[in-house]
Amino acid sequence: MGLFDKFKLGLSKTKSILLTDVRDLFKSEGRLIDEEFLDEMRAILIRTDMGYASAEEIVAEVAKNFRGRVVHLVDIVATWKTKLRELLAQDASPIRFAESGPTIIMVCGVNGAGKTTSIAKLAAMFKSQGKSVMLGAGDTFRAAAVEQLTIWSQRLGAEIVKGEPGSHPAAVAYRAVEQSVAQGIDVCIIDTAGRLQTQKNLMAELTKIQASIRKLVPTAPQEVLLVLDATTGQNGVSQAANFTQSVDCTGIVLAKLDGTAKGGVVVAIRQQVGLPVKYIGVGEKAEDLALFQPDEFVDALFADVAPPAA
Ligand SMILES: Nc1nc2c(ncn2[C@@H]2O[C@H](COP(=O)(O)OP(=O)(O)O)[C@@H](O)[C@H]2O)c(=O)[nH]1
Ligand SMILES: [Mg+2]
Structure with missing residues (x-):
C-alpha cells in the first residue's frame, strides 16, 4: 500500500463525516456565501477537532474569496486545501539517524x-x-x-x-x-x-x-x-x-x-x-x-x- 492509500485509510472516518457534512452545506444550485453559511462551515470544521483558531483561519479565507457569491463545493475546495496545507506545513521530518553507531x-x-x-x-x-x-x-x-x-x-x-x-x-x-x-x-x-x-x-x-x-x-x-x-x-x-x-x-x-x-x-x-x-x-x-x-x-x-x- 502506498503512502496516499495509507492516508486515505487513516482518514476514512474523518473523510466520511467531513465530506457528508460539507456536501449537505450545498444545494444542487449552489449556495450563497453569507454569515449563515460561514457559521455552518465553521461548526463543521470545529467538529473535526482542528481547533477554533484553525477553523477560523479557513472560514476567513473562504469569506475573503467568496463572500456574496453563489458557489458549489468544488469552488471552495481549493481554498480549503491551500489553507490546510499552510496550517499543517512542517519541515520534512523522517527519523534522524546517528552518523555512526546505533x-x-x-x-x-x-x-x-x-x-x-x-x-x-x-x-x-x-x-x-x-x-x-x-x-x-x-x-x-x-x-x-x-x-x-x-x-x-x-x-x-x-x-x-x-x-x-x-x-x-x-x-x-x-x-x-x-x-x-x-x-x-x-x-x-x-x-x-x-x-x-x-x-x-x-x-x-x-x-x-x-x-x-x-x-x-x-x-x-x-x-x-x-x-x-x-x-x-x-x-x-x-x-x-x-x-x-x-x-x-x-x-x-x-x-x-x-x-x-x-x-x-x-x-x-x-x-x-x-x-x-x-x-x-x-x-x-x-x-x-x-x-x-x-x-x-x-x-x-x-x-x-x-x-x-x-
Ligand atoms: N486502530 C488502531 N489501533 C491501534 C493503533 N495503534 C495502536 N492501536 C491499538 O491500541 C491499543 C493500545 O496499543 P499499545 O501499543 O499497547 O499502547 P501502549 O499502552 O501505549 O503501549 C492496542 O489494542 C493496539 O492494537 C492504530 O494506529 N490504529
Ligand atoms: Mg505498551
Missing part, C-alpha cells in the same frame, strides 16, 4: 496511546529497509507489556533486551543500548511505561532513562517520540504540551488516526505543539504506519470530492 529512539506517552504498537511498526519499517533492530522493554511495570513486545520482536525478527521483574527502566535502556553498540545494531528502540503528564516522579523517570542512555552514547537518543492517541482529540494536544515540558521530545507519532472522525486533530497538533508529526498510525498491523506528509495528507482528505465540471 540510532537510539525513545518512545513515550500515556497508557494505551499506542506506544508498543508504534514501536513494532517502526521496527518493521527499519527491518524492511535492511536495518537491524534492537527493542528495549522499558515498560517494566506490567509483565504483559514485556510479553507484548517480546511477541512483536519474534514476529519481526528483532532483538530484545528485557529487565528482571521490578528492574529500573533506566537499567533496561542502558543494557539495550550497550547490547546495540556491542552487536553493531542499526536502530535501538526503547519502550517506556505509560504515564500521565501530572505524575511528576514518572515524568522525571523519563529524564533518568535519557541520562542513562547518554552515559553510553552522549549524542543519543537521536529521537524521543511522543505517541498520541488521535481518538482523544484535543486532549492529546494538552498531553503533548505537558510532556514536552518534562522531556525534550523530537516528534510525534499520531496513532489510531483510522479510529476517529476527529482527524482534524493533526491540524491542532501542528498549530499548538512545537513538534513535527513524524508518523501516523492507521491500523493495528505492523505495516499500518505512514510517514506524515502534509500535502499528500490534504490531497487524500479531498480525494473523493468531484473535480469542477468542464
